[in-house]
Amino acid sequence: MASFVTRIAAILLTVCLAACANAPVGSNSDERFASVARGTDFLPGNAKFYSYGVSQSKENFANIERAQSDYSLYKGRRYWTDDKPGRSSGTLNLLQQYYLLHVRWQLKDGHQFIAENIDVRAVMQEYFKTHRIVLPYQKEGRTYSANGDFDPTLVHELKDDTVILKWLITTLKTSPNERFTKDMVANPWKFEYEEHIVTTIKGTPTVGIDFEKHWEFSNGHKQ
Secondary structure, X not given: OHHHHXXXXXXXXXXXXXXXXXXXXXXXXOOOEOOOOOOOOOOHHHOOXXXXXXXXXXXXXXXXXXXXXXXXXEOOEEEOEEOOOEEEEEEXXXXXXXXXXXXXXXXXXXXXXXXXXXXXXXXXXXXXXXXXXXXXXXXXXXXXXXXXXXXXXEEEEEEOOEEEEXXXXXXXXXXXXXXXXXXXXXXOOOEEEEEEEEEEEEOEEEOOOOOOOOEEEOOOOOO
């Protein structure tokens, strides 16, 4: 019995160590991860978390044939996802650090562009030197974020040869005491959105983008 328990303990220890080895425990601890420091970066309104997504208007997408992006935790691995008009603001949630953004696209006239290794952390450090974003609950005079309040969302969209990096702030107009019934069933909610343009980045002209190849590996990583 003792040997059986010992074997089980050894197996569990091995599993735990493997999980720790593969978990994103901090960008400076492993060359696989994007080069950002440990800890939480400064976020709008001093929020604890932010989300990442796309907020692409139909008007700015009218001249674009195909677009893809990747917001990378890993340095040597990308997975290109298709971007379409609309608001997809929760692709990644509960983020606390900024990572590298890569975008590639083709215009309807056939011209292709790529903007890769966009250092979002450096961009935000510069932006927040002169800008301040107030979150909805702060505007309402509350000192706390209530159930139903949204984290700020980092989004991007394209227009011609340019990437537009923005903060999307979602305001739930329904007051906190009217958002749910006594049984915690959500009542109908009303939303308002505001966008704060952070910066614009010109794409680099390129050719030969294979939009059907979603995975890309470098620095010794294999598929």
